[in-house]
Amino acid sequence: MVYSKREDGRKFDELREISAKVGVIKRADGSAMFQIGDTIAIAAAYGPRELHPKFLQNPERAVLRCNYDMASFSVTERKKPGPSRRSVEISLVTEKALASVIDLELFPNTVIDVFIQIIQANAGTRCAGISAAAMALAHAGIPMRDMVAAVSVGKVGDKIVIDLDKHEEDFEEGATDIPVALTARNKEITLLQLDGEVTKDELMQAIKLARKGCEEIHNVQTQALKEVYREDKDG
Amino acid sequence: MDNEYIISLVDQGKRLDGRKFDQHREISVEINISKNSEGSARCKIGDTEVLVGVKMDVGTPYPDSPDEGSIVVTTELSPIASPDFELGPPGVDAVEIARIVDRGIRESKAVDFKKLCIIPGEKCWIFFIDIYSINDDGNLIDASALGTLAALKNTRFAKLENDKVVFGDFTDKKVELEKTPVTFTFVKIKSGILLDPHTREEKAAEARLSVAVHNGKIYAMQKGGDKGFTESEIEVMLDLAIKKEKDLKKIIEKAK
Numbered sequence: 001m002v003y004s005k006r007e008d009g010r011k012f013d014e015l016r017e018i019s020a021k022v023g024v025i026k027r028a029d030g031s032a033m034f035q036i037g038d039t040i041a042i043a044a045a046y047g048p049r050e051l052h053p054k055f056l057q058n059p060e061r062a063v064l065r066c067n068y069d070m071a072s073f074s075v076t077e078r079k080k081p082g083p084s085r086r087s088v089e090i091s092l093v094t095e096k097a098l099a100s101v102i103d104l105e106l107f108p109n110t111v112i113d114v115f116i117q118i119i120q121a122n123a124g125t126r127c128a129g130i131s132a133a134a135m136a137l138a139h140a141g142i143p144m145r146d147m148v149a150a151v152s153v154g155k156v157g158d159k160i161v162i163d164l165d166k167h168e169e170d171f172e173e174g175a176t177d178i179p180v181a182l183t184a185r186n187k188e189i190t191l192l193q194l195d196g197e198v199t200k201d202e203l204m205q206a207i208k209l210a211r212k213g214c215e216e217i218h219n220v221q222t223q224a225l226k227e228v229y230r231e232d233k234d235g
Numbered sequence: 236m237d238n239e240y241i242i243s244l245v246d247q248g249k250r251l252d253g254r255k256f257d258q259h260r261e262i263s264v265e266i267n268i269s270k271n272s273e274g275s276a277r278c279k280i281g282d283t284e285v286l287v288g289v290k291m292d293v294g295t296p297y298p299d300s301p302d303e304g305s306i307v308v309t310t311e312l313s314p315i316a317s318p319d320f321e322l323g324p325p326g327v328d329a330v331e332i333a334r335i336v337d338r339g340i341r342e343s344k345a346v347d348f349k350k351l352c353i354i355p356g357e358k359c360w361i362f363f364i365d366i367y368s369i370n371d372d373g374n375l376i377d378a379s380a381l382g383t384l385a386a387l388k389n390t391r392f393a394k395l396e397n398d399k400v401v402f403g404d405f406t407d408k409k410v411e412l413e414k415t416p417v418t419f420t421f422v423k424i425k426s427g428i429l430l431d432p433h434t435r436e437e438k439a440a441e442a443r444l445s446v447a448v449h450n451g452k453i454y455a456m457q458k459g460g461d462k463g464f465t466e467s468e469i470e471v472m473l474d475l476a477i478k479k480e481k482d483l484k485k486i487i488e489k490a491k
Contacts, residue, residue: 025284025369025370026282026370027282027316027317027371042369044316069313071269071286071367072309073288073365074269074272077402078290078292082324115314116315117369119269
């Protein structure tokens, strides 16, 4: 049960290397790439735009629709293209992670679409997708009350760690994976899932770790968003 | 209507972005963009971008070709790439692109399927070539074909143990390409023949032709659009494709 050292030499509370870029898909209203270690997500936001069929429209607010998809070649064993039960669920929790920060009431009867594509996977893909999607929404100019960053925390062997890689997720003697999304200013938890076994204290400790990690991710997101406007100014 | 504007430009011998009729946008190809695949590439033509990944598995040869492996090409026209694309199973446009790319590789024998045989009649390699559109700014066909070629050219074989793939393990053995057929897509707008159409040009087009060439020979073609071409128009497109073949080859050779 003892997990004494991370294979990639990271400290238990250390994230993998992060990079982010905004404006990676020209046709989209907003777009972004988010990379953490070997996991790469790209996201595009479209809208607010007309929602069809009409009965799906909400006269009080915009509908946020997220779609998470893994490229067939992003994993070691080819994933059949198209949706799966897993991707449908992740799409749903992604919507819930992002909806609370968007001023959806401003755009009744419309839809805001977010498409997330994982092009390289090494654990933490839903969190990378959420971090990318939040930037894409901001880049699309959609009014947001706050920013969202996400990271997975968990327990590997006997240690509470942040940003598990695939090797750690598959840790033989057991690993608990806890994806967490946090809003930047209000520190609201908008995504929380758990898969494994932890005590209450361990969970609270893990959430604290996620909070620290999300702050770091948020800085990278802010930087990437500023970068794109700087480029726009020069160009 | 936008189409009328595009047509009026063509009448004046002009294009939206100032290109000549027979000129490509800037093309760039990057390889090994996804670590878990046996081969992968990103191809950009102007703002159009596709990702191509090659994954391998072991399958059973077809009864009529017991000593050959095979390829399966799939295209996802993901709504990430364009407000015009919708979620759902591949539609007719996606299937057409996959078929054109498939034919360019298969009919030219760019990959020798016999070399993909492991045990005749029993086991062979199957290459899954999956193409994802990331940004559609027109001419996804050529971006897909070029990206596929670049990905295949830089594909290593997966590791086998007892005739099963060890997922995540790769060998140093590269896929050999016997030929590198490059694809050129043209559209006809009024009397103008335009290479590498932009999305708005595609919408205004009456007819479309894609041609795959290697060493001056033609290996695959596909005509699209509601109207037809004259013989002399076809000749113009073939000549141009043959003339420009080297330019695209260079881009693939240099891809990093």
